[in-house]
Amino acid sequence: MRHTRWTGRLGRGLIAFTAAAATGVAAMSFAATPAAAAPAGPAAAQAELGEACTAADLGKRHPFIQSVEVAPTITHFKGWYVTDGSLGSQTVETSTQTVISVSVGQKTSIESSFEVEALSKAGASVGLDVQMSYTSTGSTSKSITWNFQKPGYYALYEGTKKVTGEYGSLNCNRVDLGDGTFGLKWVAGPSNGSYTTYTTLEEGAVRCEDAVPANSIMRKAQDLLDCGTVAARAGHAPAVKASAPAGAAKAARGGKAAEPNPAGRSAGADVAPGFTCDAGYYKIGTADRSLFWTAPGFLQGDNVQLKPSTVLSLNLDQWQLCRGPEINGAAEQILVNHSSNKCLAIAEQTAGDEGSPLVQADCKSDDLQRFYIYRDVPGSDNIGVQNKYTGYMIGHDRYAEGQPLRQYSSGRQDGSGTYVLVKA
Numbered sequence: 340m341r342h343t344r345w346t347g348r349l350g351r352g353l354i355a356f357t358a359a360a361a362t363g364v365a366a367m368s369f370a371a372t373p374a375a376a377a378p379a380g381p382a383a384a385q386a387e388l389g390e391a392c393t394a395a396d397l398g399k400r401h402p403f404i405q406s407v408e409v410a411p412t413i414t415h416f417k418g419w420y421v422t423d424g425s426l427g428s429q430t431v432e433t434s435t436q437t438v439i440s441v442s443v444g445q446k447t448s449i450e451s452s453f454e455v456e457a458l459s460k461a462g463a464s465v466g467l468d469v470q471m472s473y474t475s476t477g478s479t480s481k482s483i484t485w486n487f488q489k490p491g492y493y494a495l496y497e498g499t500k501k502v503t504g505e506y507g508s509l510n511c512n513r514v515d516l517g518d519g520t521f522g523l524k525w526v527a528g529p530s531n532g533s534y535t536t537y538t539t540l541e542e543g544a545v546r547c548e549d550a551v552p553a554n555s556i557m558r559k560a561q562d563l564l565d566c567g568t569v570a571a572r573a574g575h576a577p578a579v580k581a582s583a584p585a586g587a588a589k590a591a592r593g594g595k596a597a598e599p600n601p602a603g604r605s606a607g608a609d610v611a612p613g614f615t616c617d618a619g620y621y622k623i624g625t626a627d628r629s630l631f632w633t634a635p636g637f638l639q640g641d642n643v644q645l646k647p648s649t650v651l652s653l654n655l656d657q658w659q660l661c662r663g664p665e666i667n668g669a670a671e672q673i674l675v676n677h678s679s680n681k682c683l684a685i686a687e688q689t690a691g692d693e694g695s696p697l698v699q700a701d702c703k704s705d706d707l708q709r710f711y712i713y714r715d716v717p718g719s720d721n722i723g724v725q726n727k728y729t730g731y732m733i734g735h736d737r738y739a740e741g742q743p744l745r746q747y748s749s750g751r752q753d754g755s756g757t758y759v760l761v762k763a
Contacts, residue, residue, distance in 0.1 A: 387525060391522065392524060393523060396525075397721055398723035398754070398756020399511065399749060402506045402507070403460070404506055405506060407504040408504055411499075412499055417483075418563070418564055420493075421490050427486060428485070428487075429485060429487060432481075433496070435481075436563070437476070439475060439476045439501050440474075440475040442534065443532065445532070450473075452749040453749045456749065457506045458470070461534060468539065483497065483542055485542075492564065493546055495542075495544050496557075496559075499537040499556070504534060505531065505532070508530040509525045510725065512668070512714065513717075521716040528725070545560050545561055611702075613664055614662060615662050616659050617662075619763065620654075621657065622761050622763050623724075626721075626759060632744060634656075635699065642697070643683065643698060644741055644742060644744070645739070646740055657678070658674045661675060669712075672712050675702060677763070680702075682703075684699065684700040684707050693747060705728075707728045710727060710733075712760070723757055732751070732756050734756035
């Protein structure tokens with residue numbers, strides 16, 4: 340039986356099940372290393388959907404949990420018959436039933452702050468400690484040593500609670516408050532996906548006649564023993580299966596995992612179907628307007644860097660904005676450089692990396708070349724920029740001339756990911 344909980348501000352709490360050894364039921368939990376698991380608790384940032392944010396937050400984002408499902412899952416299993424003459428300690432080889440791998444969105448390498456925060460919030464929402472780094476339950480057989488005190492037909496198992504669901508992205512953006520006034524609030528951005536993690540692994544042994552709590556790991560092990568009616572036995576045949584990756588799960592729901600599209604199109608007004616380019620050009624700069632996003636010159640590589648705007652910039656610091664379709668109130672934007680006629684992009688080879696630099700590339704229909712721009716209230720030039728494909732926010736590591744623009748999963752928490760957008 341599975342329990343699904345849809346969350347806004349999710350409540351906490353889950354009953355922990357135990358059983359006395361006197362009943363013939365026993366289980367042992369094996370704590371993960373600190374790197375693999377951490378107590379579920381509140382995230383450092385207190386961004387909440389609908390709450391106020393500031394201009395310093397325009398270049399940041401935080402996850403919020405849209406749904407969470409907890410399912411007791413058996414990862415390794417073996418049916419084992421114990422007689423009066425074979426009581427005592429035995430080592431039994433169990434086979435793999437299910438493989439669970441930790442993932443957030445399309446990534447299984449949990450390295451960025453956004454991914455860790457998403458898993459932390461998922462665990463906290465149901466009061467569970469969950470894995471928050473990349474790991475899996477293992478796909479090979481496993482030996483379990485158990486001290487059998489009573490005869491009977493046992494399920495030897497290793498299991499866990501599998502935690503899955505959907506997450507969204509909180510972005511700081513301009514909101515119409517009515518009566519001609521505007522404010523900044525945390526809103527549901529266009530970036531979202533699914534996550535998978537699990538709790539501490541537990542080993543145990545249980546018989547059909549043992550009384551165990553419903554919806555527990557031990558009950559799932561009993562199911563694999565074919566306990567119950569003929570109909571129930573038919574529905575609980577053990578099977579080896581692997582957790583579907585995030586992209587496959589999305590495809591099963593009728594969607595499609597986003598992938599860079601190699602089909603090319605020319606730059607300018609015809610940059611992509613459904614996009615309309617502004618007639619003028621813009622500069623994107625640091626808050627003090629001393630350094631601007633500047634495309635590389637001839638034979639200077641591909642990285643877009645922070646540079647002063649001078650007569651020697653040769654329009655490499657000017658960008659044409661091409662507006663496309665809206666998702667959750669945020670319009671897709673393609674940025675075309677005035678001088679090179681190339682598009683702003685995230686390099687495909689390093690698209691999944693924290694700190695991957697922004698580059699200019701030949702314009703084509705490609706989500707790596709599409710961005711969302713989050714704006715301050717009218718009268719302010721402040722903006723935040725997010726890549727559509729990766730969901731990462733744009734920022735820079737150090738305030739200095741020649742520094743490349745980079746992508747960060749949660750943005751720059753010091754507020755340096757807030758830039759100004761000014762007409763050239």
